[in-house]
Amino acid sequence: MGFKCRELNIRILHEIAATYGRILSEDRRSRLEALGFEWGLRAPPWEKLFAELVRYKDVHGDCNVPYGWPENEKLASWVTTQRTNAVKGNLTDERRQRLKAIGFRF
Template sequence: MADPPQTEAMAGFGMKTEEGLSHPTIEPFPGLFESVANATTAELAQKAAEHKKISENKQNVWLEFLGKLRLYKETHGDCVVPRGYDVNPRLANWVCEQRKQYKLMKDNKKSNITQDRIDMLDQLGFAWNAQEAAWDRHFRDMKKFKEMNGHCLVPETHKEYPKLYVWIKEQRRHYSLWKQRKPSHMTEKRFQMLQEIRFCWDHREAIWSTRLEQLRHYKEKHGDCLVPAEFPENPKLGRWVKQQRK
């Protein structure tokens, strides 16, 4: 047991002794744990404030890109920003990221997309499936071309719809695969949509009809159908006309 002077000295440091114990037990200094708790709370509050500020900044950036996407839609009629969009590559990357985060959420994986963000994108008509959206865009272009020209025979080089010719070839290819019950992007719905605008499925028939249309334009310009075999403006038309005479 500690001597009285020792006991008094230890008491000054918040320590006490108990009978039957050979060593003193220590009590915390008055208010020590409380001050530590207060300091921790302050630190946590500061961290929370910093986190809130970062979250607000991220949300502001997100809303800024949403505004840019809205402007894109006003110009192009949809939210299908292509990869490598030269005008604003960051917007194209942001759009891809939204689809990525949405898929992660659907797969029950960690994602930074929220229901509020999904709702805002849905209201804008956001395309969560890029391939489906791209198909719909080309189909709309196909319909516009048909309305303007009365047919679906898009030339290989078209200033207004430069990618439409390749898309048309792809539809014919996938239609052929679909009929053979092979893996294909063609569906019954897409087939019916193309049928309604009298899409030409046969490649050879399409080529023949295209050349006939080109011959019609030639006659309007030159007054006859005497296309030279080596017609520099359209060599394929010259060879086709020659072949029809055989």
């Protein structure tokens, strides 16, 4: 496309600002969407890692991600954090139920 990364980032920020200011034309919006631009916010980190845990379970048959698992250290750390949060009472009921529903052991 000929844009340098920085220039592209600035352009995207302008497009987002234009969208929220309601001045982005439908044509410009359609062209950006055709390039794969997504307007929604990214999934929150907890949701992203929960989805990774579900994928882990699909492959391995359980939710017992090994501590320090080199294939996904972030997921391994997150699993430990969920257990710690549960023990300390810092895990919401909704999250606890979702984890239990996939067979997570606290």
